[in-house]
Amino acid sequence: MKKQEGSASSSTSNSGGSVKDKPKLKPLKITCTSTDCDNGLHCFKRTRKMVEENKTGQCRSCGISLVDWPRVHERKMDDIAYTFKSLRHELIRHHFWHIEIDEKAVTHARRKGRKGMLLAAENRLRKSVGAANLPFDGRQTPMLGNSLFYAQHATATCCRKCMFEWYGIEIGRDLTEEEIAYFTELVMRFVNERLPQLTEEGERIPRTAVRRATKKQPTLAAQPALKGLMERSNASK
Numbered sequence: 001m002k003k004q005e006g007s008a009s010s011s012t013s014n015s016g017g018s019v020k021d022k023p024k025l026k027p028l029k030i031t032c033t034s035t036d037c038d039n040g041l042h043c044f045k046r047t048r049k050m051v052e053e054n055k056t057g058q059c060r061s062c063g064i065s066l067v068d069w070p071r072v073h074e075r076k077m078d079d080i081a082y083t084f085k086s087l088r089h090e091l092i093r094h095h096f097w098h099i100e101i102d103e104k105a106v107t108h109a110r111r112k113g114r115k116g117m118l119l120a121a122e123n124r125l126r127k128s129v130g131a132a133n134l135p136f137d138g139r140q141t142p143m144l145g146n147s148l149f150y151a152q153h154a155t156a157t158c159c160r161k162c163m164f165e166w167y168g169i170e171i172g173r174d175l176t177e178e179e180i181a182y183f184t185e186l187v188m189r190f191v192n193e194r195l196p197q198l199t200e201e202g203e204r205i206p207r208t209a210v211r212r213a214t215k216k217q218p219t220l221a222a223q224p225a226l227k228g229l230m231e232r233s234n235a236s237k
């Protein structure tokens, strides 16, 4: 029942609730508990049973252990490659690492440029996950419209629950400045890898060039079209 196809569309909800069996077939959604274990895509979010049985850190669906958690919890700047490799074992992270970034988000990032995105990333992290006991924790990071959202889902900095699981940071306290700096680095590495076309200072992009493709969810099926749009807008720099 937890199983979902890798080709499922993305979703605007990040509720993490389990998928109920309904008679009507709805489009499959990626949630933070989705798994596709046969294809190497798991979910390490703990369940109460896993806590009781002292089995946290394993995949909640198939029980596989793939991540050296003490190593990831160290949050070392010079070991980010291992953290990124580990994150990609989780379906939700893998999905956001690879899905095409929507046009609105790409335009936003191109306008800001690398410098602007760095400031925005730090700001976004402080606002969305910086404080202790956030009232809407788990729902504060949308699924599209800003490349920082993609980055946060891909790096498990989308909510404090994910940050507890992945980085061992207790939920009931503010993040430290050192932690903000580390997570800003993770987010920016995602941005730089996924949006290599960004300039340092940002570009002027007229409004008319944007429109289109911003309203629709970027389903995997729609990606070739989206990609075409992106390439065209990149070419008209």
Ligand SMILES: [Zn+2]
Pocket: 035, 036, 037, 041, 042, 043, 059, 060, 061, 062, 063, 064
């Ligand atoms: Zn699994």
Ligand SMILES: [Zn+2]
Pocket: 032, 138, 156, 157, 158, 159, 160, 161, 162, 163
């Ligand atoms: Zn999260």
